[in-house]
Amino acid sequence: MSERNCARCILAIQRPSRRWVNRVLFAIWLAMLVTLAGCAGDKSILDPAGQAARDVRFIWWVMLGFGTVVLIGVTACWLYAFKPRDVVRTPAQERRIARRWIVGGGIILPVASITALLAFGVPAGQRMLPLPISDPPDVIEVIGHQWWFEVRYLQAQGSDQEGNNVVVTANHLVMPVGEPVDFHVSGADVIHGFWIPRLGGKIDMIPGRVNKIRLEADIPAVFGAQCAELCGVGHANMHLYVEAMPREEFDTWLASRQDEQLSEAATADTAHDDAREAFLNHCASCHRVAGVSSGTIGPDLSDIGSRATLGAGVIAMEEGAVSRWLKHHQSLKPGNKMPAHDDLEMDTLDALGAWLETLTP
Ligand code: HEC
Ligand SMILES: [Cu+2]
Structure with a gap:
């Protein structure tokens, strides 16, 4: 076979394969476009409406960046490992190199990265804790049932500390905007999850235990929330409608529900x-x-x-x-x-x- 013929046959093989590469690249690009469409919306952690959620988003970006650096590093090592070399090492040398990898990659690297993540994560978690403050926030109790949310306004206007005359609703949570609110959550039957993605992190709703989280909404808006812990067949259909409104409107809302x-x-x-x-x-x-x-x-x-x-x-x-x-x-x-x-x-x-x-x- 002449050289010319051979070149032509290589081209013939390459042409369709390059088209395939283009197709795959296009599909990846499309998939990325679709995921970008998920950045907004009433349940998006990338569209925060409160400080706790902004902290969560910040950690998310830090972890994405860090993960990308790790991915590039691992890929570089992997490619390097394929490089042909003709060095002959003694078993002792081999062991020393293996030990360096174990100590470096197995101990130093994870300790350093977990420490860095804790440095970001602990302060963010701290801000969501219901620590004592001079002006105690409203307490709203949310109880997960299979498959709906019970909402009880404890320190609501007109109700006493014993919980008499508490305003009770379901699947519809109303909160004042621009001030912290303490959510006391638990479960009535199995473990459910309380999560308003645009306001902050999620917290488990556990039967027989009260978990607390402090959240604040910056803007008057409707937020989506969803049970965040698989709790049975109705789990996907367990939504909570959260409405943040100005203080006066909130007080009127509660007063009208006596x-x-x-x-x-x-x-x-x-x-x-x-x-x-x-x-x-x-x-x-x-x-x-x-x-x-x-x-x-x-x-x-x-x-x-x-x-x-x-x-x-x-x-x-x-x-x-x-x-x-x-x-x-x-x-x-x-x-x-x-x-x-x-x-x-x-x-x-x-x-x-x-x-x-x-x-x-
Ligand atoms: C055995 C208990 C039981 C009986 C009896 C019952 N329900 Fe229900 N009902 C439920 C439960 C549990 C739910 C929550 C279902 C869910 O969303 O998963 C519910 C939900 C509802 C809802 C929707 C509430 C909301 O907040 O979205 C309405 C309305 C309702 N029931 C009306 C009725 C009426 C009217 C009757 C009588 C004909 C009735 N129910 C009988 C247990 C009951
Ligand atoms: Cu659930």
Whole structure:
């Protein structure tokens, strides 16, 4: 075969392979573009709205940078290892070199990098601790249930230290903006995770134990939150709607949810007598409605008409949403712990839905 022919055949092989390289590069570029689209959004740690979350983001970037340096270093060593050499070493020399790698790469390098990470991480963690401060922050208790969040406002206006007259909601957390808030979290059944990514780090919600975290929102906004600990079939459908609002609005919000107002809203309208009756027969053992029932197995429904979502974020609250939930909740949120009410007439479910939607302060 002539040299010319050979050159042509090499070109023939290279041409498609270069196209493949281009394709792969393009795919990588596209994938990177897709990941960049994840930087904003209501659950993005890269879009912080509070000091604790800014600390978390800072550590994230430091670790990414550090990881990149390590990756480049390891790749360089790896390429170096492939370099052909013809040095002959005695077994003693070999052992000395191996020892240097073990001491350097196995002890000095990890100690140095973990120390550096702790230097960043410890102060950041410290800032999220509920340390005593002169002006004690509001305490909001959040309890994870399979698969919804119970929210209790302990030191809320109008409630006493014994916890009487506490304002209770579910799946909808309201907090004042521009001041720290202490979250006391626990779990009712299994371990859940409390995480508002734009406000700070996550913390476990453990049955029988109260974990505390201090968070602060800089801007009045709605933040997404999500259970961050695998807790059963409904885990992916366990969202929390977090709303940060100015202090006065927050106080008004709480004041409007005192039991007297809520029971007034729940009992005044006689047009809903049948629905209330059905509720007492079929729902009251699990759900509380101020002035009507006191069940605690499911979410408190006293202000359900004012929620943004139903079923811990599975559907948006809009006209007819409650009756849709009552009819289809097992397909909207498979496996959830509310029994299907197939035995009830569609009309009864519609009446229940219509009544519950009026429960707004
Ligand atoms: C055995 C207890 C039980 C009974 C009985 C029950 N529920 Fe529920 N209900 C639950 C639980 C648990 C949830 C939370 C489901 C989830 O999101 O995972 C729930 C959720 C709800 C929600 C959504 C609440 C929210 O915050 O998004 C509504 C509305 C509701 N139930 C209404 C009713 C009505 C009306 C009845 C009577 C026909 C009823 N429930 C009977 C346990 C019960
Ligand atoms: Cu979970």
